[in-house]
Amino acid sequence: xxxxxxxxxxxxxxxxxxxxxxxxxxxxxxxxxxxxxxxxxxxxxxxxxxxxxxxxxxxxxxxxxxxxxxxxxxxxxxxxxxxxxxxxxxxxxxxxxxxxxxxxxxxxxxxxxxxxxxxxxxxxxxxxxxxxxxxxxxxxxxxxxxxxxxxxxxxxxxxxxxxxxxxxxxxxxxxxxxxxxxxxxxxxxxxxxxxxxxxxxxxxxxxxxxxxxxxxxxxxxxxxxxxxxxxxxxxxxxxxxxxxxxxxxxxxxxxxxxxxxxxxxxxxxxxxxx
Numbered sequence: 001x002x003x004x005x006x007x008x009x010x011x012x013x014x015x016x017x018x019x020x021x022x023x024x025x026x027x028x029x030x031x032x033x034x035x036x037x038x039x040x041x042x043x044x045x046x047x048x049x050x051x052x053x054x055x056x057x058x059x060x061x062x063x064x065x066x067x068x069x070x071x072x073x074x075x076x077x078x079x080x081x082x083x084x085x086x087x088x089x090x091x092x093x094x095x096x097x098x099x100x101x102x103x104x105x106x107x108x109x110x111x112x113x114x115x116x117x118x119x120x121x122x123x124x125x126x127x128x129x130x131x132x133x134x135x136x137x138x139x140x141x142x143x144x145x146x147x148x149x150x151x152x153x154x155x156x157x158x159x160x161x162x163x164x165x166x167x168x169x170x171x172x173x174x175x176x177x178x179x180x181x182x183x184x185x186x187x188x189x190x191x192x193x194x195x196x197x198x199x200x201x202x203x204x205x206x207x208x209x210x211x212x213x214x215x216x217x218x219x220x221x222x223x224x225x226x227x228x229x230x231x232x233x234x235x236x237x238x239x240x241x242x243x244x245x246x247x248x249x250x251x252x253x254x255x256x257x258x259x260x261x262x263x264x265x266x267x268x269x270x271x272x273x274x
Contacts, residue, residue: 027228053086054096054172055161060133063168068136071129073097077229079137081173087114087161099134100126102234105141113163117142118173124237140165190248192265197230197241198223199273232264242268 057079062070072078079099085092091108098121105119119141125131148170149162158175165171198214204225213226213235230245245262 036155053083054081054176055081055087056176057081057171058135058174059170059172060173061170068133069129071099071127071133073100073130078176082177082234085093087175098137098232100130101134102236103138110144113145113147116141122236140169140171141168145171156233190246190263192244192246194268195243195245195262196221197226197243199238199240199271201235201237226262228261230262230264233267236270238273240271240273242271244268 017191057070060070070079077097080096081094082088082096083092083094089109091106092117093104094107095102095104097103101122101124103119103121106117108115108117117136121138126134127231143166145163145165147161148164149160149172151160160172160174162170162172195215195217196219201211201213202225204210204212204227210227213230214223215226216223233241233243235241243264244266246265248261248263249259
């Protein structure tokens with residue numbers, strides 16, 4: 001079990017980080033428990049090639065040790081930060097989804113972590129739990145995050161990082177290759193295809209009520225419903241897309257999941273609806 005520092009530990013963080021790497025615990029510095037979090041450190045200890053990287057927010061621990069629920073979008077979309085130059089870069093641009101809306105801005109490394117600048121987001125309304133968490137996240141991004149935990153990739157699990165906000169919350173992110181249902185395995189091959197996506201999603205019924213993409217194979221073909229996510233697509237309502245995707249067959253999918261998976265290869269065109 002690994003525990004993380006309260007404010008009283010920040011002044012002694014360098015010493016605590018060494019203790020964590022040697023003993024796997026920061027228990028001497030705190031009384032709040034945070035099980036299954038990565039070992040502490042000030043960098044990822046596993047530099048990756050430059051280029052885009054995607055990170056999913058998987059855990060939000062508040063200063064009192066309690067956890068905030070992290071709701072997903074209508075189609076199961078997680079909260080994703082995409083760094084155009086990778087998280088190891090000194091600076092770059094960042095975009096993604098913050099719980100309800102899409103956001104864009106810039107980022108840069110600091111001596112102790114990362115900062116976000118000029119963050120702007122769309123203004124779509126969502127159910128209260130998603131809006132409340134998004135508001136808290138965007139507010140936290142107005143001040144720098146301190147890196148208090150890191151872990152290189154292990155097996156199928158991507159690299160992990162924990163940032164501490166100015167308010168004392170601990171945000172745990174895991175590196176992802178895409179933004180679809182995590183843990184799903186796919187056929188290594190897949191086929192490329194072009195699909196046309198309507199500018200608005202519609203209500204549909206799966207395991208429960210949800211919203212689906214409308215898609216077709218050509219501008220003249222009838223619309224069909226797509227129940228799953230489109231991995232890598234930051235969908236903007238009011239914009240129709242022509243996409244090149246790779247289609248995979250998912251062996252033994254869960255009962256509530258599709259047997260077909262789409263991963264975005266390229267946005268061929270974007271057309272704003274009139």
